[in-house]
Amino acid sequence: MSGQTLYDKIWQSHLVSGDDEAALIYIDRHIIHEVTSAQAFEGIELAGRSIWRSDSILATPDHQVPTTEREKGKAGFVDKLALLQVTTLDDNCDKNNIVQFKLNDQRQGIVHVVGPEQGASLPGMTIVCGDSHSSTHGAFAALAQGIGTSEVEHVLASQCLQQQKCKNLRVLVNGCLPLGITAKDLILYIIGKLGTAGGTGYAIEYAGEAIENLSMEGRLTVCNMTIEAGARSGLIAYDQVTENYLHGRPYAPKGAMWDSAIQYWRTLVSDADAVFDKELIIDAKDILPQVTWGTKPDQVVAVTSQVPEISSAKDAVQQADWQKALSYMSLNSGTAISSLSLDQVFIGSCTNGRIEDIREVAKVVKGKKVASTIKRAMVVPGSGLVKQQAEAEGLDKIIMAAGLEWRFAGCSMCNAMNPDSLASGERCASTSNRNFEGRQGQGGRTHLVSPAMAAAAAIAGHFVDIRQVELAQLEGIH
Amino acid sequence: MAAFVAHQGWVAPMDRSNVDTDAMMPKQYLKCIFKSGYGDWAFDDWRYLDAGDVDVDVSTRRKNPDFELNKTIYQGASILLSRENFGCGSSREHAVWGIRDMGFKVVIATSFADIFYNNCFNNGILALTLKPEQIERLFELSGDKAMSLTVNLQEKRVTLANGEFYSFELEENRRFKMLNGLDNVATTLLKKQAIQDFEKQHKQTHPYYFTPLR
Known part of the structure; x- marks a missing residue:
């Protein structure tokens, strides 16, 4: 029997019931924002259901917030509908005891920047958010994916998702990126090769020397755009870069808990004999801006x-x-x-x-x-x-x-x-x-x-x- | 959700590939906190010559005569036909709400983007794929006239008015839920005990995933 990919490992460790065709998988972290959550909370309320695990959820408004005159707070909103949506997020979080970095919180920001910098997105986790760029968090060797509002409601109510297992695709980037070439150029180049639907039905693992050499920020950039190649999830193996980035982050484990976590996290790499259903091999030196x-x-x-x-x-x-x-x-x-x-x-x-x-x-x-x-x-x-x-x-x-x-x-x-x-x-x-x-x-x-x-x-x-x-x-x- | 067994309706062809969800439901309509009433805004930038917003009365906006879905023969269509990678991009479910509220019950395409595909089924829309040559044939037949199709989910078959038919594939789990109109959350919560058991064991193995966020 061949080894497991990183994706296989995380999938397997979150399987509640079912098989690859019709599985129920457990979700560790749910990140929410104002645009895709209101209807989900309403659905929960109308059905008389409750939130399964409020303390797994992190909220922050990002899509609609004005980027000027923040000191005005909500008075800075020109668009009253946008304001209503942000206020609705406030209400839903307050009512359900959900942590939110509100508009004037120094920690407020884009969900996919905030989760990582707070240490809320951890290796080996399943992470979802009602935003297609949730693939970002996969840079921590996590299974992260964007979901629709019905699925946001589903996770709120059950802490689970009904899913089919994806196939495995590896993008192997050999060699070093030339001077001046960044993670963004790399991922745009990869999307150019795969096409916008090349990754549909797959989880993409990015690997190879050029990926290993990227900073955590660069890896987040690469995984972020995975959805632009059609794949919901992008992942990068755990290594020292991941560990150094997470150590000391506010929501990262501390003390003995950290020690036990990193023992597990260090296993979050694809096995040497893992088989990928598809592979794209790229030579980093070929990439131009x-x-x-x-x-x-x-x-x-x-x-x-x-x-x-x-x-x-x-x-x-x-x-x-x-x-x-x-x-x-x-x-x-x-x-x-x-x-x-x-x-x-x-x-x-x-x-x-x-x-x-x-x-x-x-x-x-x-x-x-x-x-x-x-x-x-x-x-x-x-x-x-x-x-x-x-x-x-x-x-x-x-x-x-x-x-x-x-x-x-x-x-x-x-x-x-x-x-x-x-x-x-x-x-x-x-x-x-x-x-x-x-x-x-x-x-x-x-x-x-x-x-x-x-x-x-x-x-x-x-x-x-x-x-x-x-x-x-x-x-x-x- | 209503059960879906079979549907007969008119086809509206959208001869484009990679139709993204930004095009299906432009950003300004995502401000709304309701779950229906998006039909007039579906394909907004393509459908109207004048710019729109939530508070703009659509009846005051000029329709784009060149946009395929505005053609008289396709009015009242309930089956949308398109090409590869339909629904790519943003996860916004508003895109599906727009198509649904416009009156579409079925979307037929060469292929779908993953998140959009799930969103369709979660709203009772049957998203089905046919082979490229079959899609081509449907475009030929519906290109300049109204064409009726019958989509039978029980038999997994699309039948043309002339008797031609195509079989399609759909995962049994999705098909079963559509046929019986099952709500995902309700079916998942039937497994409450299994989720609780899993959660207990998962917490023991990985306690660091359970530190409450504060």
Whole structure:
């Protein structure tokens, strides 16, 4: 009998009943936010049910919160419906004894930034959240996945999910990432290879030297975008990087409990003889800075190349897709990516709103000025604590001196469900995760890039190859 | 949830692949805290020429005549036909609520995105996949005229008006729940004892997962 994958191990250890076809699996951690939980709580109430385990739930508002004038609190909401949703989350959490980092809590932020930084997302756990980017937490060798609102209700009521087991897909990234190439470029490149549905039905394990060399922040970026390749869950094996990151976090185990936890966590790797149903092998040295040109995350090319020719699409269906994408993006085949002028630059989101991302931005923009043609460039920290850390390091001053806006934590222009959005026809360099039509505002045109690439684009007014940009030193940061 | 045994209805073809849930239900409608009433907002950016929001009366907005679902022959359709990776992207269940409230009972596609697929079944929508050549045939037949289909879940069969039929596959567990209109939460809570037993043992093995969040 062959060995088990990391996914197999976590699945097996949470199986309450059933088989691979129709299983009931136990959920250790449930993270909730304002947008996908209200109807779930209502369902529980209408059915006269109760919450199975309130103390397993962590809540914070993120999708709709304004990223300016946070000191005004709820009075800062322009949109009264958004406010009602945030207030409904408050009510549901208060009524059910659920921990929430509310709007004015320093720990408030994007669910996928907050869970990890609090040590609420732990190795070996099953983690769910009503948000597709919940795959993020898999970077801790956890089984994390996004669920719909009916499933949020199901977990609230039963601490379980009805599921079918996924197949195993390994993405093996051999060698080291070249200088200037980040976790974001790596995952965009991987999505480009797999396609937006390449991972459907699979749990993806990222492995290989380039993955092992990533910081925890970089790993979170990679796992975050797993859903853009169609897979609900992405995982990375437990190692010293995971352990060092978690040690001392507020919700991480302490003392003897920590010692016993790490004994188990160290087994959270795929067995050497584990069999994967599918494998993608990548050579890290082939990866260049990536820029999406279309309206799906797999429509991506290197910054040094051009918008592709329609004729190079794989079939008639893809040709039609590409045609629609080019038309929406107002682009022509053959146009050099570096020639694309931008209107806005957005740096933040659950993909790239962590401290390491903000440091990268500061290195690029220090002592420089945002191009006069850029209407707005903003940096939105992923959480209040990321903001605090960045300010302690003086990064906010560097960023503002260069002419970028420095905001409060929230999803901001990644989902544009708040005042931050693109006007129709505006072109944006964005560190977020989706370049779908209308995602950042109706008619808005999104190009996904790494934080350093977005920062460099803000300075130049168009895309530039980050490898040609001289980076500043940041005091006290290495 | 209502039981689903068979359904006969008109087909609305949406000849696109990778239709994402942002397109099905744009962000501004996710502010609502109700669970139904999303039908007028489904495919909003494609469906109307004028921008919309929750507080904008849809009857004042011009419909986009080029959008496939706006064509007269497809009005009243209850079976949505599309291509690969239907429902990719965001987990927002509002996308399914929109399609359901627009009147669709069945979605037929070459393939579905995972989270969307689950969301469909959790709302009593039958999401079924057919082979690419069968999908192609359905697009041919429904391209310029109204076409009726019968979808029989009991027999796992899609039958055309001309008598042609295609068999489809569906996991037995999903099929059983649809046929009997079973509510997932209720069926899971029948196993309350098993969950409690598991929880007790899991807590003994991994006490660090049970430290209450404060």
